[in-house]
Amino acid sequence: MSAPRPDGTPKVRGEFAFSSDLSAEGMLWGTTVRSPHARARIDRLDTAAALAIPGVRAVLTIDDVPGRRLFGLEHPDQPVLAEGEARFWGEPVAVVAADDRETARRGADAVVVDYTELEPFTDPTVAEDRGETFRVFDITHGDATGTVVVEGYYETGMQDQAPLGTESGLAIPDGEGGVDLHISTQWLHADHEQVVASLGLEPHQVRLHMAGIGGAFGAREDLSLQVHLCLLALHTGRPVKMVYDRSESFVGHVHRHPARMWYRHEAEPDGTLRRVEAKIILDGGAYASTSSAVLANSAYFAVGPYRCDAVRVHAVAARTNNPPCGAMRGFGAVQSCFGYESQMDRLADALGMDPIELRLKNALAPGDRLPTTGQLIEGSMPVREVIETLRAMPLPADETSGDPRRLPGGTGNTTPASAVVRGVGFAVGIKNLAFSEGFDDYAEVRASLGPDGLTIHTAAAEVGQGLVTVLEQIGRSATGVETVRVVWDTTAQIGSAGSSSASRQSQMSGGAALSACEAVLAEALRRGAGDRLDDAGVWRGDELVTSLADLTADGPIEQLERFRHPRTHPPDEHGRGDVHAGYAVAAHRAVVNVDPELGLIRVVHVDTAQDVGKALNPQAVIGQIEGGIMQGVGLAVMEEMILRDGQVANASFTDYLLPTFADAPTVEAAMIEDPDHWGPFGAKGVGEPPTISSTPAIVAAIRAATGAALTRVPVRAEDIASQWSVASDQ
Amino acid sequence: MIHLTVNGDPHSAEPGPAESLLSMLRNRLGLAGSKDACEQGECGSCSVILDGELVCSCLVLAADTDGSEIRTVEGIADGDDLSRVQEALLAEGGVQCGFCTPGFVVAATHLLDTNPDPSDDDVREALAGNICRCTGYGGIMRALTALREDS
Numbered sequence: 001m002s003a004p005r006p007d008g009t010p011k012v013r014g015e016f017a018f019s020s021d022l023s024a025e026g027m028l029w030g031t032t033v034r035s036p037h038a039r040a041r042i043d044r045l046d047t048a049a050a051l052a053i054p055g056v057r058a059v060l061t062i063d064d065v066p067g068r069r070l071f072g073l074e075h076p077d078q079p080v081l082a083e084g085e086a087r088f089w090g091e092p093v094a095v096v097a098a099d100d101r102e103t104a105r106r107g108a109d110a111v112v113v114d115y116t117e118l119e120p121f122t123d124p125t126v127a128e129d130r131g132e133t134f135r136v137f138d139i140t141h142g143d144a145t146g147t148v149v150v151e152g153y154y155e156t157g158m159q160d161q162a163p164l165g166t167e168s169g170l171a172i173p174d175g176e177g178g179v180d181l182h183i184s185t186q187w188l189h190a191d192h193e194q195v196v197a198s199l200g201l202e203p204h205q206v207r208l209h210m211a212g213i214g215g216a217f218g219a220r221e222d223l224s225l226q227v228h229l230c231l232l233a234l235h236t237g238r239p240v241k242m243v244y245d246r247s248e249s250f251v252g253h254v255h256r257h258p259a260r261m262w263y264r265h266e267a268e269p270d271g272t273l274r275r276v277e278a279k280i281i282l283d284g285g286a287y288a289s290t291s292s293a294v295l296a297n298s299a300y301f302a303v304g305p306y307r308c309d310a311v312r313v314h315a316v317a318a319r320t321n322n323p324p325c326g327a328m329r330g331f332g333a334v335q336s337c338f339g340y341e342s343q344m345d346r347l348a349d350a351l352g353m354d355p356i357e358l359r360l361k362n363a364l365a366p367g368d369r370l371p372t373t374g375q376l377i378e379g380s381m382p383v384r385e386v387i388e389t390l391r392a393m394p395l396p397a398d399e400t401s402g403d404p405r406r407l408p409g410g411t412g413n414t415t416p417a418s419a420v421v422r423g424v425g426f427a428v429g430i431k432n433l434a435f436s437e438g439f440d441d442y443a444e445v446r447a448s449l450g451p452d453g454l455t456i457h458t459a460a461a462e463v464g465q466g467l468v469t470v471l472e473q474i475g476r477s478a479t480g481v482e483t484v485r486v487v488w489d490t491t492a493q494i495g496s497a498g499s500s501s502a503s504r505q506s507q508m509s510g511g512a513a514l515s516a517c518e519a520v521l522a523e524a525l526r527r528g529a530g531d532r533l534d535d536a537g538v539w540r541g542d543e544l545v546t547s548l549a550d551l552t553a554d555g556p557i558e559q560l561e562r563f564r565h566p567r568t569h570p571p572d573e574h575g576r577g578d579v580h581a582g583y584a585v586a587a588h589r590a591v592v593n594v595d596p597e598l599g600l601i602r603v604v605h606v607d608t609a610q611d612v613g614k615a616l617n618p619q620a621v622i623g624q625i626e627g628g629i630m631q632g633v634g635l636a637v638m639e640e641m642i643l644r645d646g647q648v649a650n651a652s653f654t655d656y657l658l659p660t661f662a663d664a665p666t667v668e669a670a671m672i673e674d675p676d677h678w679g680p681f682g683a684k685g686v687g688e689p690p691t692i693s694s695t696p697a698i699v700a701a702i703r704a705a706t707g708a709a710l711t712r713v714p715v716r717a718e719d720i721a722s723q724w725s726v727a728s729d730q
Numbered sequence: 731m732i733h734l735t736v737n738g739d740p741h742s743a744e745p746g747p748a749e750s751l752l753s754m755l756r757n758r759l760g761l762a763g764s765k766d767a768c769e770q771g772e773c774g775s776c777s778v779i780l781d782g783e784l785v786c787s788c789l790v791l792a793a794d795t796d797g798s799e800i801r802t803v804e805g806i807a808d809g810d811d812l813s814r815v816q817e818a819l820l821a822e823g824g825v826q827c828g829f830c831t832p833g834f835v836v837a838a839t840h841l842l843d844t845n846p847d848p849s850d851d852d853v854r855e856a857l858a859g860n861i862c863r864c865t866g867y868g869g870i871m872r873a874l875t876a877l878r879e880d881s
């Protein structure tokens with residue numbers, strides 16, 4: 001039985017306030033003027049006509065930014081508003097505040113910007129040749145070779161996180177030169193630091209408040225409208241609200257990096273993997289965001305969860321004039337997993353070996369070293385267990401129902417049941433947990449016991465994953481008090497929880513909550529001279545010695561804790577070192593039905609076995625697994641931002657296809673519990689692994705069904721149909 | 731000035747000429763439960779029941795709703811008592827970030843009102859216009875399955 005979500009009831013009643021639902025007395029609406037060109041010089045920016053519209057209260061440009069003009073999570077290189085040159089299509093150039101949303105939009109349309117269009121760099125390979133890179137990262141180790149060799153070239157497309165809640169927020173000036181910003185974000189304190197720098201204010205003058213978040217998946221790691229809102233509010237002296245519309249959201253946040261990958265695998269005839277060479281180019285787009293870290297992750301996991309004696313990885317994050325790319329669920333591990341798992345299937349084929357046996361033969365285990373970094377694996381690494389558990393799960397019955405809604409193509413009624421071929425594919429993936437490469441990664445939590453129960457104060461973002469439930473559960477089980485609530489403090493009231501990303505919050509904020517609650521319990525028992533605590537108070541044996549009210553009469557019993565995971569280190573010049581704090585693995589098996597003549601696909605079923613360390617809330621874990629798999633389905637067969645000369649051609653839910661209920665496979669999930677060496681109760685982060693190997697498993701299944709050599713995702717109808725017509729002609 | 735009934739209560743409003751029902755509900759009538767994830771009729775997060783029909787309120791012109799009867803997510807629970815659809819979504823893990831949830835509550839309520847015993851494929855088809863980015867639909871399917879079995 002899983003504990004219920006405390007935010008569930010307001011959410012089903014429609015009463016939960018998301019950041020787009022906020023309002024304030026006298027509020028203005030903000031909007032953004034965006035570049036219509038992928039690359040252009042800004043010759044003139046004239047705001048007079050916009051300001052002349054009745055109701056328009058402010059039009060601001062880069063010259064109105066009083067502090068640092070640049071922002072960025074790792075390297076501040078992105079102008080708050082374009083300065084001199086617009087470097088991607090949709091880049092913010094000016095912001096407008098007006099009495100209502102319509103007037104703000106009219107104001108934005110009236111801002112005159114004269115551009116000289118410049119030729120955009122849109123090809124990451126050309127960018128690399130010109131030295132336009134954010135990071136070049138090489139891993140070299142060992143010189144073993146193998147006698148059985150396979151090579152392949154693979155590509156992954158640009159995926160969008162598409163959280164249902166678009167970017168939105170409300171900034172309220174405090175009348176004393178400071179501002180309160182209510183915002184949906186993955187990392188309140190990282191936003192705060194960047195907003196403060198750009199506003200040129202003292203940290204205490206800017207307070208960030210967590211507002212209701214409608215999904216994130218990496219889209220809310222970087223700043224979008226945070227500084228814009230504060231600038232407008234400070235400039236007008238009035239509260240300002242902004243809500244991106246869907247098309248704006250598609251360019252208002254960073255995306256999953258498209259990848260081009262070349263791979264060479266060498267093995268012994270018995271299947272022992274000896275050497276992996278890879279070249280990986282990620283398109284980072286116009287600004288750095290987290291490209292450096294995403295790139296490193298692609299490289300660190302370029303071999304997958306397998307032993308290998310020799311590794312050569314050359315990885316490049318290119319700078320282009322495409323939309324900036326950054327964090328998205330799986331963070332670089334997704335791209336290389338598609339490469340190495342496609343290669344493992346190819347290698348199995350060349351060896352005449354069962355692909356699952358090949359994976360088992362090379363599976364990493366505790367005590368091994370990760371082949372790329374050489375880091376000794378401490379903690380749990382149940383690669384064999386996830387593979388064997390998944391292999392033992394029964395395959396679904398082969399009922400290809402004649403109901404057109406279940407056939408590829410769905411209600412389009414394009415595919416007769418007789419045209420359907422079925423395939424099964426398998427893949428395994430690995431992901432690091434929490435931040436790597438020596439980053440000082442911590443999470444702060446304050447536990448406070450008062451007359452009404454226990455309160456857990458945090459700044460950690462509840463993006464939908466269920467952290468709020470896990471923190472409450474930890475509070476209950478650590479103290480014995482049943483009345484527990486989670487409260488989000490502002491940046492002025494609590495320290496950073498770090499980001500709700502890298503699958504880290506259950507471990508990090510969960511770990512901090514556990515220590516804080518344990519300390520509160522110990523102090524309560526000491527003060528009450530008892531041996532047990534509950535909602536009534538402190539007990540000694542069967543006797544209640546002090547009530548909660550008496551115990552906390554002089555104030556709450558409080559404990560602030562900062563949790564840190566095992567220390568990590570930057571890599572050496574060969575890309576080697578103890579760079580990660582831990583790992584999680586998962587395996588996926590997909591069953592697909594395909595109409596090969598038309599190239600139509602239905603993902604029927606996805607089974608998974610996932611390493612969860614310890615499932616703190618099984619229902620929340622299953623929710624992460626099912627939702628994560630669906631994003632893997634999306635990348636495999638439909639989700640891609642299409643760029644033409646740097647312009648997004650499908651920035652809408654009409655043209656960017658998300659999996660619907662009709663596209664959803666049934667999912668069976670087995671949770672492998674093998675407690676890890678850190679994190680509360682041995683728990684591991686669970687959010688990302690479902691998205692990593694589900695994509696290659698689905699593509700392997702489509703290959704098995706059709707025989708088509710599919711090397712790019714998302715798989716397009718023509719990729720299947722063209723190869724099928726060639727094959728059926730022969 | 732238009733007059734309409736929302737969740738049983740009479741309302742009057744003066745919407746703009748191009749204003750959507752969604753905008754009127756959220757910004758003029760103070761009913762922010764219906765959500766705006768696309769404003770293009772593609773995601774269903776703004777679903778409401780208009781004179782018995784399930785519609786995307788972002789696609790309906792507010793001015794055209796004069797005299798209509800509308801049920802929004804705020805009108806689904808019976809006071810403090812959640813409806814069985816709301817209870818089932820909570821019990822089966824059908825709610826994560828919750829942004830799609832109001833739309834699903836309305837669409838699933840309408841589905842069960844019009845087809846009390848839908849098959850799996852009926853559910854998938856009926857709810858295919860409501861996008862959820864978080865749950866992968868598993869928890870929502872389990873919720874609907876539970877309701878079907880009880881009925």
Ligand code: FES
Nearest residue numbers: 769771773774788
């Ligand atoms: S907001 Fe109406 S369908 Fe998306």
Ligand code: FES
Nearest residue numbers: 828830862863864
């Ligand atoms: S719960 Fe987040 S979109 Fe459905």
